[in-house]
Amino acid sequence: MQQLCTSSGDFLIGLESTETAAFSQPVTFREYAVFYVADGKGVFYSDFGAFPFEGPTLLFATPLQLISMKSKTVFPIRFLRFHGDFYCIEYHRKEVACNGLLFNNIYLEPSVVLTDREIGIIERIQDDIADELRQPEPAEMVLRAYLQLFLAKASQLKIKSLNNPIHAIPRDESMEQFKQLLEQHYLELRKPHEYASLLAMSPNTLTKRCRRYFKKSPSALIQERFILEAKKQLHLTRKSIKEIAWALKFEDEFYFSRVFKKFTNISPQAFRDQTGISIVADLSM
Template structure:
C-alpha cells in the first residue's frame, strides 16, 4: 500500500490494489474508503444494506461502517482511503457535494455505476495519484487536489444518475413520503408501526415496499437514521457524549453508548477518537 502519514504517524491517505479475498470478511476502517472495480461483480454489504454490482463501478463507505463483499468475482480493483484530517468532506461540501451523496446517506445506494469511458477517467486519476506517491517527497497539496477531482467527478456522475432516475427507475411516492417522515420524526418515532400509521398502510405493506425500494427494512432505516445523526454530532461538534445523548433524546449517555456500540461495534468516544473532530466543528457550536 502506498500511503502518507502526518508527523505523529497517523494515516492520512492511501492507495492499494487489494488481494481477491481482502473484503470477504466484515471489516471496519477509520477512514473514508472508495473501491474502484473496473471489472467483476458481487454484492457490497454496508451496515444493513446489500447492493449487487457489476463493474465498472465505484463503491463508497464511511468511517467505521461494517463492510464486506460476497458473491465476489472481481478480477481487478483499487482502494483509495483518506482520513478526514487530510480531506474534510464537510468543509469542501460546496465544491464537491459528496457528503450526503456519496457518503452519509442511508437512502442512496453507495454505488456509482460507470461507463467504460468514465472508468478510463478514474483509472487515469488513480494513475496520477500513484505517480505522485512514487515521488521522493509526495506533495500533500497535489494529492489532495487529485482526491478532490476524483470525488467531484464521482459526485457529478451520481447526481446525473439520480436526475435521470437511473438509480431507481420506478419512483415510489409512498416510500418518498416515508423518507420525509423519518427525517422529521427519527428522534421521537422508533417503530415501523408508527410510520405505517402516519402513511395509512399496514406494517407489512411498509416493510415490503421499503425493502424493495431502499433494500433495507423500515427498522433498519430507522436505526441507521438515528446513528447517522449521532455520528454527525460526534464528528462535527465539540459537544460532550452526555450532551449528544441528550440531543438525541436518550435517557442517559450510558444507554446511548450501548445502542451506538451495538450498531457500530465501537463506543461513541472510540468513534470520535478514530475519526477525529472536524475542522468545521466550531461552526456547529
C-alpha cells in the first residue's frame, strides 16, 4: 500500500491495489474507505445491509463498519482509505457534500455506478493520489486537494444517478413516510410493529415493502438509525459516554454500552478512541 502517516506512525491516507478475496471475511477499518471496482460483480456487505454490485462502480464504508465482499470470481479492486483527522468530511460538507450522500446514510445504497467516461475521471484522480504518495515527501495539502476533488466528483455522480429516471426506484409514499417517522421517533420507538401501526399496515406488509424499497428490513433500519446517531455523538461531540447514553434515552451508560457493542462489536469508548473526536466538536462549542 502507498500511504502517508504522521511522524508517530498514525495512518492518514493510503491507496492500495488488491483483490476481492482480501474482503471475503468481515473486516473493519478505523478510516473512511472507498472501493473502486472496474469490472466484476458480487455482493457488498456493510453492517446491516447486503448490496449487489457490478463494475464499474464505487463502494463506500464509514469507520469501523463491518464490511465484506462475496463474488463467484476474484477480481482486482482499488482501495482508498483516509482518516477523519486527515480530511474531516463534516467540516468540508459544503465543498464535497459527501456526508449523508456517500457516507452515513442508512437509506441509500453505499455505491455509485460509473459510465465509461466517468471511469477515466475517477482513475485519473486516483493516479494523481498514487503519484503524490510515491514522492519522497508527499505533500499533505496536495493529497487533501486530490481527495476533496475525488469526493466532490463522486458526490456529483451520486446526485446525477439519483436524479436519473432510468435507475430510479418507483417512489413508495408509505416507505417515504416510514423514513420520516423513523427520523422523528427512532429514540422512542424501537419495534417494527410500532411503525406498522402508525402506517396503518401489518408488520408483514411493512417488512416486504421496506426490503423492496430500502433493501433492508425495518428492524435493521431501526437499529442502524440508532447506531448512526450514537456514532455521531461519539465522534462529533465531547459529551461523556454517560451524557450520550442519557441523550439516547438509556437509563444508564452500561446498558447503552452493551447495546452498542452488540451491534458494532466494539464498545462506545473503544469506538471513540479509534476514530477520534472530530474538529467539529470544538467548532460547535
